[in-house]
Amino acid sequence: MRSKLFVPGIRPELFAKALAGAADAVSIDLEDAVPEDRKDEARAAVGALLRSAEACSSGKLIIVRVNPLGSPHFDADLRAISGPALGMVNLPKPGEAADVRAALEAMDAAGLPDTLPLLANIETPAALRRAAEIGAAHPRVAGLQLGLGDLFEPAGIDRRIPANVHAAMFQLSLAAAESGVFCCDGAFPDIKDEAGFRAEAHMARALGFIGKSCIHPSQIAAANEIFQPDPSQVDQARRIVAAAEAAEALGRAAFVVDGQMIDPPFLQRARRLLLAAQGK
């Protein structure tokens, strides 16, 4: 999931182009990009997409960002997005692990597949402080996504200062590693500032993030390039995962690759790398 293209749920005319584009994933939004009085309209459009043959055959990972747990829209969102093309639910503004579990229960109650993975946004100070617990809240949490806008603006923190962005990213990266899930970066707001987008993406890459949200198709190529894993790392990751599977088949806990004992964190890293390399 080197790149994830963001598409407002009220812009169905953009769906086909997004699915045909170069982004590894498409994230359709029902939250901030949809005004309060157009939530129903967006839900209908997104539901239709997720049940369409085009979406199912696109081979694209389709993510839907629903409205926050506790908002008046949450349950209606979950009921509307049932469809075979739905690949992941993006949950905004969880504050703690219990919110993630409550969201998964609501997803189950709404009849969504009980294997559907969750991408949890970390976008409040409380959530950043508890990000390791949120990532570990449930095995269905696949990743954590940084939401700098919501995190920084109420605190009055200027996101144009790289050191500010770095501090938040560093904390999220360690939390994701601790909980064994991936972390991915949020959007860069200024579409025209390509150098700024690239700088933020390089910073995220160097902190272990697997990809970045794009709010315009013009940002996708840079994200795909910057988050492309090194071939030598991918090769090593493949050998680590293969050795892990062989060890498991033999009933052995410990195994060695390239002369080194592979600890669980390194195995998790290898798995995340392969995921990223597959463009997922």
Add this chain to the structure above:
Amino acid sequence: MRSKLFVPGIRPELFAKALAGAADAVSIDLEDAVPEDRKDEARAAVGALLRSAEACSSGKLIIVRVNPLGSPHFDADLRAISGPALGMVNLPKPGEAADVRAALEAMDAAGLPDTLPLLANIETPAALRRAAEIGAAHPRVAGLQLGLGDLFEPAGIDRRIPANVHAAMFQLSLAAAESGVFCCDGAFPDIKDEAGFRAEAHMARALGFIGKSCIHPSQIAAANEIFQPDPSQVDQARRIVAAAEAAEALGRAAFVVDGQMIDPPFLQRARRLLLAAQGK
């Protein structure tokens, strides 16, 4: 509270000038700036000031930094500073939320007004780790103030390195935002280094701090300039707070400003901005 002028409690000859000066607040110290054998003398001087007509009519926010909870001076300080001009108590070195609550109980027991707000100094590693809990310890906690000297010196951390200062400020800013209180910066020790003062103030401003302590009147103008909120932000904050009040009057929880739903953190930010803009 863009600027807060620090005045030792044993220098009563400076009080009148401080009250007439350009600082948004005056902070009179009974702690580190007063030697052990002159605490009584300082208490008498500060008490007289707080009961004086000059102080009451100055329109200045007067803060008193007392000695730490648990020190032999704490209760005597509280009994001495009763007076109509006392606007806020500054508590040094709380270690956790329970310390804040104990301090407020002691303030009540000493007969201070039960609405008097508290400014809690974050100046130990334990306090920084628990700053969000300290900020949320009680509704009377108005803000958190960074104390870099006490925080860094025992740890051997060099405060002349901007990255060191930034890391502490970032953590405090998120904690203040999480607990819904303001954060303000401590003093800059080298009076002659104006560029250093300004750089630290700019860093704090970009991290959401509302102001900075000044240990010399020559630092006030820079603080007032750097922490002055942008007029457009102040204007938006005013509209957010007005919309919140209108929504509350109608019994509605949610409301929209400039087409955006306003979440509680954004409302808190708006309120803090207006406070800062009022020079308080």
Add this chain to the structure above:
Amino acid sequence: MRSKLFVPGIRPELFAKALAGAADAVSIDLEDAVPEDRKDEARAAVGALLRSAEACSSGKLIIVRVNPLGSPHFDADLRAISGPALGMVNLPKPGEAADVRAALEAMDAAGLPDTLPLLANIETPAALRRAAEIGAAHPRVAGLQLGLGDLFEPAGIDRRIPANVHAAMFQLSLAAAESGVFCCDGAFPDIKDEAGFRAEAHMARALGFIGKSCIHPSQIAAANEIFQPDPSQVDQARRIVAAAEAAEALGRAAFVVDGQMIDPPFLQRARRLLLAAQGK
């Protein structure tokens, strides 16, 4: 302990030179530097060293890094390293305070002296988050050591970026200060990059670290130079510790040096400084 020379347990031919060298401490490794099938061989060599007259008379602090608690090698390591020259045990990968206490119990059960200090490696995200608790787990924890390789690699964090290293060091330094123990820096992997070693050492020094691991004798001189405490600081620390002892002898809790009340954190800092100045 300005410098700590790292020697693989399977390289006994290097032991004598290491003991005669300029490093303040020698750290012999039974963990990562020893392949799985040579652990017994390494244990035998290290045990022989620790019971040798040469090691006892070297005056050097000898530390042994054992395998992690929970690994199949841990107990055998503890039984093998009993010997009068053992000065400290270095515990890799504790995840929480309970791990430290379990390790100390296992050390006692293995017959090691019940006063032997422990150096706990902080090298997982969970451990970094709980480093203050790990440092305070037991009075026998003498220090915390940063392990950037294990901390960063599974998270995909690039340790060649100074800001990444700084963020981890800062967090560890505050945790060490909170728990009243020293912190020391791990190894710098590129032996040929002297400028890189020096830059990382300077960063650590400015964050209060007392020394740095060396993986080659060529790195020792730089570590000894960079972590040498300032004579004026050492002098002040000496006066603080002397005043503390005098106050204790008189049964007084509080004491003043250079006109300032000395709080416990400052006393701890003085003690750590003297330790560092003694080259220990």
